[in-house]
Amino acid sequence: MKNNIQSENGELDLLKQKIADLEERMTRMEEAAASPGIHRTGRFLYQESTGEQVIQEKEATTGDSMESRIGEYGMAWMGNVVLLFGILFLSQYLQKNNQEIISLVFGFVSVALVYLLGHLTRNSLPYMSRLFSYNGHLLLYIQAMRICLFPGSQIIENSFLGHAVVLVVLISLIYLAYRNSSQVLAILVWLMVVVTAIADGSTHFMLPLMLGISGSAIFFTIRKAWWTGLMVSIFFSYFIYLMWMLGNPFMSKSVEIIAVHQMGHVYLLASGLAYSLLALLPASDRVSQNQLNPSIVLNGLGFSFLVTLTVLAFFTESYFKLFGLIAAFSIGYSVWLQLRGTWKPVAAMYALYSFVALSITIAGIYHFPLGFLLLSIQSLLVVIVALWFRSRFMVVMNSILFVGLLIAYFITGETLHGINFSFALVALGTARILNWRKQRLEIRTELIRNLFLFTGAIMVLFSLHEAVSPNFVTLSWTLSAMVFFILSVLIRNMKYRWLAIITMVVTVFYLFIVDLSNISLGYRIVALMFIAAISLGISIFYSRRLKSKKEESEE
Known part of the structure; x- marks a missing residue:
């Protein structure tokens, strides 16, 4: 009995030893496989010393992989494209030989056979099956267009019925894209919609199709998160509107803006509004800032371009009404997004867009140069709104717009005293507000504030x-330098002291270059003495200030 127990213990120890040896061997193999000189090819490990064999096997594997991909995918694409054109050319050949009925029957039988091929290969050849399905969709659409809309092969003479048949095909295909979660098919169907709109050419068929693309794309984005498809749909939608405005050049063979708007701009406004509503979506795993922002920007660029064309074509006298409507919606929408929405940067975009539209509205109502007065005041309002929105983007863009506005004011050649002082006060006021609330905007540079300060001083x-x-220009400039200096003392800001010093230097140059040769002797004496007094007073201030600092440091 004891011998049996000892035998079993010995076998157990031996088994444990073998397991330990196996684990040690596996560890060595893993370390060897991870070392720089060892590479794995297929099922074997090769040392770099036999690198030629490794490289040859890798090249063979890579070549075989590329060949397989070309053979499986490339040939499938080529075969389907050739099949599509072959069916179309044969159908057209039958039609040209007065075999319309045979051509029609052949077309629809071809559609059924291609769909059948896609169904039969769905398990064994899934990629080719998908291509067969796309091919069938294209053939079905082309056959529907042939019998309903294309002249020469049109069988359904009733316009309403013909349009209805094409729409049924498109709606069926877009539903199929949704059911199968196929973003590619959805984009393909939208392309079919664009072709249908261009082939028809009538205002109230083309532009509703544009809205159909916009609406379906937004629905798919909400339900399927198809953001790439959304971007494509924006391009397709606005392309349809552009083709309508240019008189449908693909069909008319000429580019000429249509004479009457036929309320087409209403469709444009509706499409732009629809895409804007995406900003109401809450944050989720399907919606992020990186996805939403490009869509909003692309929609804004396309919409702005087409609105500009629309105004130039149809509303040159009453454009301020259209831009006033856009401004009212944008400012209201931005406030709503700021208070209730998730995407604060998008709210800032719409707020800035509203002010741009409002600027155009003001220019259309009050005209220039009076409009510059209100536009300069509006610039200060933009800064205040930017503080509420905590948007550095609005501040930067407003700075660019303010400089552009000022340049445009001087280019017009007609200046008014009230507008001059308005620009000066707005620039200085903006600089003061930016310094007061720079932490709220998280502005880390003084560049924008310095720009407004410098601009304000020049405008003063x-x-x-x-x-x-x-006779009093020099005196007035000296007084303005005094004001800057007093402000620097009151608000304890060094920048205003620099403005005072620069103003004094400019004043002295102006006095010696211009005034001494133009004003009377009495005014010259007064100007010289006044500037001397102010300059000496500033010098005394700095001397005492430096002396007091020196005494404090010695203590």
């Missing part, structure tokens, strides 16, 4: 130069 000097008598 220009406004005084234009407003006061030539």
Whole structure:
């Protein structure tokens, strides 16, 4: 009995030893496979010393893989494309030889056979089956267009019935894309819709199809998160509108803007509004900032371009009404997104867009140069709204627009005193607000504030130069330097002291270059003495300031 127990213990120890040896061997093999000099090819490990054999086997594997991909996928594409054109050419050949009925029957039988091929190969050849299905969809659509809309082969003479048949085919295919979760098929169907719109050419058929693309794309984005398809749909939708505006050049063979708008701009507004509503979507795994922002920007660019063309074509006298409507919607929508929405950057985009539209509206109602007064004040309003939205983007864009507005004001050649001072006060006020609330905007640079300060100081000097008598320009500029200096003391800001010093330097140059040769002797004496007094006073201030700092440091 004891011998049996000892035998079993010995076998158990031996088994444990073998397992330990096996584990050690596996560890060594794994370490060897991970080492730089070892490579795995197929099922075997090869040392770099036998690299030629490894490279040859890798090249063979790579070549075989590329050959397989070309053979499986490339030939499947080529075969389906050739099959499509072969069926179309044969159908057209039968039609040209007065075999319309045979051509029609052959076309629909071909559709059925291609669909059948796709069904039969769905398990054994799934990729080819999918291509057969796309081929069948294209053939079905082309056959429907032939009998309903294409002249020469049109069988259904009733326009309403013909359009209905084509729409049924398109709706069926777009439903199939949704049911099969096929974004590619959805894009293909939208392309069919574009072709249908161009083939028909009538206003109230083309533009509703545009809305159909927009609506279905938004629905699919919400339900399926097809953001790529959404971007494509924006292009397709606005392309249809552009073709309508240009008189459908594919069919008319000429590019000419249509004479009457036929309320087509209503469809454009509806499409732009529909895409804008995407900003109401809550954040989720299907909706992110990186997906939403490009869609909103692309929609805005396309919409703005087409609205501009529409205004130039149809509303050159009353464009402010259209832009006023856009401005009202944009500002209201931006406020709603800021208060209730998830995407704050998008809210800032619509707020800025509303102010651009409002600027055009103001220009259309009040005209220039009076419109510049309201536009300069609006610039300050944009900064205030940007503080509420916490948007640096709005501040940067407003700075660019303000500089552009100022340049446009001077280019017009007609300046008014009130507008001059308005630009100066708005620039200085904006700089002060930006400094006051820079932490709220998280502005890490002084560039924008310095731009407004410098612009405001220049406009102060220009406004005084234009407003006061030539005899008092130097005195007025000296007073403005005093004001800057007093402000620097009151608000304890060094930048205003620099403005005071620069203003004094400019004033002295102006005095010696311009005033000494133009004003009377009495005014020259007063100007010289006044500037001397102010300059010496500033110098005394700095001397005492430096002395007090030195005494504090010594203590």
